Amino acid sequence: MLRVAVVGVSGRMGICLIKAAVLSEQTEFTASVSRAESISVGKDAGELAGIGHADIPVVGDLEQVLDQFDVLIDFTRPEPSLEYIEICRRAGKKIVVGTTGFTDEQKAIVAEAAKDVAIVLAPNMSVGVNLSLKLLEMTAKVMGDYTDIEVIEAHHRHKVDAPSGTALRMGEVVADAIGRDLKDCAIYGREGDTGERDRKTIGFSTIRAGDIVGEHTVMFADEGERVEITHKATSRMTFANGAVRAAVWLKDKENGLFDMQDVLGLS
Numbered sequence: 001m002l003r004v005a006v007v008g009v010s011g012r013m014g015i016c017l018i019k020a021a022v023l024s025e026q027t028e029f030t031a032s033v034s035r036a037e038s039i040s041v042g043k044d045a046g047e048l049a050g051i052g053h054a055d056i057p058v059v060g061d062l063e064q065v066l067d068q069f070d071v072l073i074d075f076t077r078p079e080p081s082l083e084y085i086e087i088c089r090r091a092g093k094k095i096v097v098g099t100t101g102f103t104d105e106q107k108a109i110v111a112e113a114a115k116d117v118a119i120v121l122a123p124n125m126s127v128g129v130n131l132s133l134k135l136l137e138m139t140a141k142v143m144g145d146y147t148d149i150e151v152i153e154a155h156h157r158h159k160v161d162a163p164s165g166t167a168l169r170m171g172e173v174v175a176d177a178i179g180r181d182l183k184d185c186a187i188y189g190r191e192g193d194t195g196e197r198d199r200k201t202i203g204f205s206t207i208r209a210g211d212i213v214g215e216h217t218v219m220f221a222d223e224g225e226r227v228e229i230t231h232k233a234t235s236r237m238t239f240a241n242g243a244v245r246a247a248v249w250l251k252d253k254e255n256g257l258f259d260m261q262d263v264l265g266l267s
């Protein structure tokens, strides 16, 4: 049985990750970590996740439980994620990172760490979203050159980064498929005297409202018809189950940086 530890256990995703690691038949949930100042430290992780006593106390320092897991799952914030990755790199522990909002420099640090340990880094771990990325690549190759491409995403009011990591990944996949660089062609929101739309741009629109778990639509619009590819997540367990699947997939990997396309065999 693969031993899984979860960091950031007091977060929305942390709680789902505990449940997913406990429920999976291929993993055993063996350790849980919060920030040292978190009110979760000292509590039982199972009780925190609402699944009954698990006899796994939440600790305030990953170093304390390094010998208790094979793979770490981390859905937190970029800065703490980089610290957790560095601890895992030094200890030779594999890690699944679902945190979003990394800068290019921070992504380069993750890639450097992956020379020593195996890492799955994906802004969206849901199977449906990753299938959507494949469909987007196909659609962009057929329609991308002559249509207007817009990415629209919606998330709950507590989300702190925008556009979502998934929306940006969708934009990158589409841009790559048609030989554009997203950095040069992305337009993030519009206001005022914008002028006519430039065909070569990829537009992003962000909605933050209520308890929306995560919705993404990419529109390829021509005069006379348009194709829209939409994914809607209705439960965070979809991301948590994907993360546990990624942890199991990492079992035989020594080092390297992977994403969910690799995990699902869609690369």
Ligand SMILES: NC(=O)c1ccc[n+]([C@@H]2O[C@H](COP(=O)([O-])OP(=O)(O)OC[C@H]3O[C@@H](n4cnc5c(N)ncnc54)[C@H](OP(=O)(O)O)[C@@H]3O)[C@@H](O)[C@H]2O)c1
Residues within 6 Å of the ligand: 007, 008, 009, 010, 011, 012, 013, 014, 033, 034, 035, 038, 039, 040, 075, 076, 077, 079, 080, 097, 098, 099, 100, 101, 122, 123, 124, 125, 126, 239
């Ligand atoms: N890849 C995917 O499929 C996917 C899906 C959903 C969300 N996400 C991403 O996962 C991350 C977590 O999302 P969430 O909704 O669970 O967020 P959240 O509820 O705010 O939880 C984040 C947790 O990270 C921990 N943390 C550690 N250091 C922190 C710091 N310096 N500042 C703030 N929190 C810190 C905290 O838990 P402790 O107090 O226990 O340390 C906190 O509760 C975000 O980046 C989100 O975009 C990814």
